[in-house]
Amino acid sequence: MFIDRVEVEFTAGKGGDGCMSFRREKFVPRGGPDGGDGGTGGSIVLEARVGVNSLALFATRRFFRAEKGKHGEGSMRHGRKGQEMRLFVPCGTSVIDAADGYVIKDLTHPGEEFVICRGGRGGHGNARFKTSVNQTPRERTLGNPGETRHVILELKSIADVGLIGKPNAGKSTLLSRISSARPEIADYPFTTKFPNLGIVDVDIERSFVTADIPGLIEGASEGLGLGHEFLRHVERAGLLVHLVEPTPVDGSDPVENYTTIRDELCQYDATLGERDELVVLTKCELDPDGEVLERLQQHFAENPVKHKRDLLSISAASEIGLRDLVEEIMQRVTKRRLEMLDAGEDLNPIREVDMPTEATKSRRTPPHKAGSTAALSNDHQARDIPSIWGKQSPTGRTLAPTPPSETPKDDTKSDEHS
Template identity: 55%
Template sequence: MFVDEVEVDVEAGKGGDGCVSFRREKYVPRGGPDGGDGGRGGSVIFRSSGNEYSLIHLTRRQIWRAKNGEQGYSAQCHGKGADDLVVEVPVGTMIFDRRHNFLLKDLSQEGDEVIVCRGGKGGRGNTRFKSATNRAPREAEPGEAGEFRQLRLELKVIADVGLVGKPNAGKSTLLSCLSKARPEIASYPFTTKHPHLGLVQLDNDRSFVMADIPGLIEGASLGVGLGHDFLRHIQRAGILLHLVEPFPDDNSDAWENYILIKRELIEFDKSLGDRVEVVVITKADIPDAELIKTKFTEELGQDVLLISAATGFGIKQLTEYIYGKIISNCKNENQS
């Protein structure tokens, strides 16, 4: 199961209590106070890791608690501070404070981290309260409570390429043909219920990440169908790969379908309209698919690719073409 939104509570550890104690030793009369300080409570840290792809592991617990600091001891021994609790989440996780509704941190790069709750300070032991007027203090501080927070985590997948298109266009088939990802594939619409990520490896040094999201239909930007919930996953994709089925089973027109999806993307997020888009006609093995490609090329006045995931036709050219676009996109971004 892919989980891309989750609510959790987090609590840092309490600081250890300071200790009240007096040195008692043979031949040392009135040894004075020797209570040590308590140790710091553990903080809770969220860190992004390339090994995580979903937030599912966070749903197992409602509250994530770091350990408490150790109390102070006699002989001026300080209690041990507790280790921080580090929770790993996928790259692209946005962490919100859900009570006050603000973004704490967007963990958009691998290794980014944020302290969501600070551990409580340890209390001072009675040694620290010694003064000229009070040589035998009987007071020590309790450890400070750890911070508590209610969070909402939202994952926005970070892929180089986002697959868009109507249901049944062949998005999942293409992703499974290019990568090790295994999204569900079937001849009915809305087969894919949640996003999938796949690593497309051209050779040893060249690869890119591709995201498959459920098919989009008219009204998707307003929440119709499944795609809407997942449109945000393609918001960060540098390139959109728009797949168009040449002759859909519902007898709809390929060009009208293309325009419809384009409109939904812009309705959802205006900037998606300016995103680099590679238009691909799928199912080239179906008779006359070539005609649809010609029509699209004329209408758009740009390259349109034709592929068949079933026969492998045009697949190698497609990956090379996408890779070229990613590189030129990076160069443009660096220049601006």
């Protein structure tokens, strides 16, 4: 189930209450206050993680409550802190305040996190109020409540390429041919009802992420059709691949369809109209004479744009021109990545295996297994390795010289004395 927009409420844990207690023990005539403090409530942390592709976790659960802090007890025992609640969201998730509509945080990079709700502080026990003039305080404070936030989580997919076009233009078919994604494909419009992401592996070292957006129609920027709900997924795409069908099923003109989608993109977000674009004429076998291709070329010549725009012709069903299309996309994506690196931006890993692994800390070697004594064992005793004697051990002590090996007695000397 693909969920890209949810409305949830987060509440951090309440702090534990302070305790009022006095020491009462045998043979201790003057005890005094010994009430402990309450523990801090648990906080709620949102973290962006590679491998999480949807907000389905929040679809069936709209209220999240962190653990409360434990109350203080006598004998100066402080309450335990509430356990932190850590929730994982996809990269590209925007946290929006539900009341005012402003963006609180935009989680775009893997591992990026922030505390959306802080836990309440624990209350003080009566031992905190002990003074020289107030030796038996009967005051304590209660724990503070945790923060509460009513937010909207909105996912804007981070893809290198966004596939756009009219319904039934062949976007899902193209995605299934160049990647391992298997979107629903049928011969009727609006088959795609939610965005699909696919990873295209050009070779062993090069790959990019493609997002298939549901078909757009006229008035999509104002809420008509299905695509208006998912236009946000192409906001972060660096390259737009605009698919044009030569013979639409509704009998409309292909050139007019292209201009209609372009107008809808500009009305939704003016920056989308200035983004690099690759226009692809799909189902080229339905245009054997190249009439539609020539009309598109003429339209581009008569209506120049400031951004880079090229025209290709493919057939996903017959796999005509797919290799050239993938190579052209990869070159543009590589160029954009280099520009991002020059600007000091970080590139997001595509797969979870691409995440850098933290080096494990090596365990400390025991002293008897380091240095000159490392070779000692049951079979190799110290007397068998005379070269180590007279040197310093890892602990700084000088090893005693090896005792002389037992030599056979001289029988001749014993006979003379006898």
